[in-house]
Amino acid sequence: MRVITLLVFLVPFLMGLGVDLYVPSLPALVSYYHSTTGTVQLSISLYMLGYGVGQMILGTLSDHYGRRKILVASSLCYGLISFISSFSPNIYMLNLCRLIQGLSVGGMAVVGRAMVVDCYKGKELAKATNYFGLSWSLGPILGPFAGGYFQAYFSWKADFYFFGIYGLFIFILALLKLPETNQQLVELNLKQTFRNIWEIVKDPMFIGMTVIGGFGYASVVIFNTMGPFLIQSVLGYSSVFYGYIALVLGVSYFFGSIGNRASVGRYSIMSILLFGLLSGSLFSLVMIMLELAVGVNLLSIIIPVLLLVFVCGFIVPNTLARSMELFSHLAGTASSVFGSLSGVIVSLVTAGASDLKVNSQLPMSLLYFALMLSSVVLYFNTRKKVSTLVLK
Incomplete structure (x- = not known):
């Protein structure tokens, strides 16, 4: 149960952090890629599109294949694509990576909410839900603050190194420690x-x-x-x-x-x-x-x-x-x-x-x-x- 509690904190924090850590670097990306403001801003839109679509597809699959498999696959994909993002040769490649990032974090988000319902009932469910929401709200608070310093002292790539390490940490934790929480798998x-x-x-x-x-x-x-x-x-x-x-x-x-x-x-x-x-x-x-x-x-x-x-x-x-x-x-x-x-x-x-x-x-x-x-x-x-x- 401890690993589930830890993941209930880690996953929503990343959900809240996914946009906010990155936004202080948007003007720098315009200069870095010699691109336009609108094309760089599109990286947020594509991330949110992936986030929305990913929840629908991967949430349904988690009912059939289990929460653990979807979380392991989503977190691995998120970690790897985050590192790949930092080597994007142009803004179009970066935008594609952001779309895949959004799909991956959408899978983690919907599985995280489902695990709360799987594991807690009654008052404990209410407490866990509040915990989930509190963790998410910390992302918009701490994300831009940290992202501003990342951009000032390193570069926009530091954001994606952080995302990559964070995603792979969730992957290792889920792979080694997380039991399957969905005890009522349904036929697809x-x-x-x-x-x-x-x-x-x-x-x-x-x-x-x-x-x-x-x-x-x-x-x-x-x-x-x-x-x-x-x-x-x-x-x-x-x-x-x-x-x-x-x-x-x-x-x-x-x-x-x-x-x-x-x-x-x-x-x-x-x-x-x-x-x-x-x-x-x-x-x-x-x-x-x-x-x-x-x-x-x-x-x-x-x-x-x-x-x-x-x-x-x-x-x-x-x-x-x-x-x-x-x-x-x-x-x-x-x-x-x-x-x-x-x-x-x-x-x-x-x-x-x-x-x-x-x-x-x-x-x-x-x-x-x-x-x-x-x-x-x-x-x-x-x-x-x-x-x-x-x-x-």
């Missing part, structure tokens, strides 16, 4: 699997919550995509300075999650979610107004984003919780579908963000506002659809 029945997935995705509440959750997660990742260029290239600060800013933003999300945890039980999930969405819309509107009033300014960027990231701590967990409530009898499949679809949504949003100019905060502000306002509209539209179905 693609017809039944697709039938279950269709039952889930045709539910309007599930899809509504998944899209809103994807937009909320994307709102956190957008700053990772555009922020390094705004802070370093436009305003002229160092990668270390950016790391400190990202550290503060990570702490803000962490406290948002704590505030959400304190609110659950006192208020309904949907009420807390609406609070987060309306607050996010307001803060993104303030960011637009600040840009129009004072132009590009460090404080006019950081303060609204700080508040936005804080309320995302109320949005993302509650969309997941509401979705899982709907399909407790298909929790594993529902979790895979939610993770996959939200990962693809984040990938598409960040791909769109990579096409925007990063010469001011206005494009980022408008994107934030569009995501939050769309989420508010989708929230009320989803509730209306569900009410209509109930009346019928």
